[in-house]
Amino acid sequence: MEFNSKEPIYSQIIDDIKIKFINSTYKLGQEIPSRRELAKKLGVNANTIQRAYREMEDMNLIVTARGQGSYMTNDPAMLEALREEAIHRAVSQSIELLRSFGSTDDEILERITSYLNRGSAE
Template sequence: MEFNQKEPIYTQIIADIKLKFINGTYKLGQEIPSRRELAKQLGVNPNTIQRAYREMEEMRLIVTARGQGSFMTSDVELLESLREEALHHAVSQSIETLRSFGKSDREILAAMKKYLERGASR
C-alpha cells in the first residue's frame, strides 16, 4: 500500500480495509491482521495501526475479541450500507467529472445507459 501526503495514514488504512470489505476481499466475520502484523506489513508505527483499529471499532466495522484477534463485522446491513455509500460516491464523482467536460445531465444519462447496455450484451 502506498500512502499519499494529503491525508493521515490511519485514515488511508481505514479506507483500504473498508474497500477490501466492500469488494469481498475481506468477508463478514473474517479475521484481519493483528495490529503488530499490519504495522510490520505496511512499515508504519504500531500506534498508527492502533488508531485505525480503534476508529474502525467505533464505526462497528471491526470487532476485537481479547486474546483472539480482530474480525470484520458480521453485520450484513452495515456492509450493504457501506456498499451503497461507495456506489453513491463513485456515481457522484463520475457525474462531476463528466459535467466538468461540459456534458449535460441528459448526455451523461444517455452515455451511461448506452455503456451499461453494451456491457450487458457481452
C-alpha cells in the same frame, strides 16, 4: 498499498479495509491481520494501525476480542450500508467530473446507458 499525502495514513488504512470488506476480500466475521502484522506489512508505525483499528471499532466495523484478534463485523446491514455509501460516492464523483468536462445530465445519462449496453453485448 501506496499512501497519498492528502489524507492521514490511518484514514487511508480504514478506507482500504472498507473496500476489502465491500469486495469480499474480507468476509463477515473474518479475522483481519493483527495490528503488528499490518504495521509490518504496510511499513507504518504501529500507533497508526492502532488508531485505525480503534476508529473502526468505534464505527462497529470491526470487533476486537482481547487475546483473540480482530474480526470484521457480523452485521450484514453494516456491509450493505458501506456498499451503498461507496457506490454513492463513486457515482457522485463520476457525475461531477463529467459535468466539469461540460457534459449535460442528459448527455451523461446517454453515455452511461450506451456504455452499459455495450458492456452487456460483449
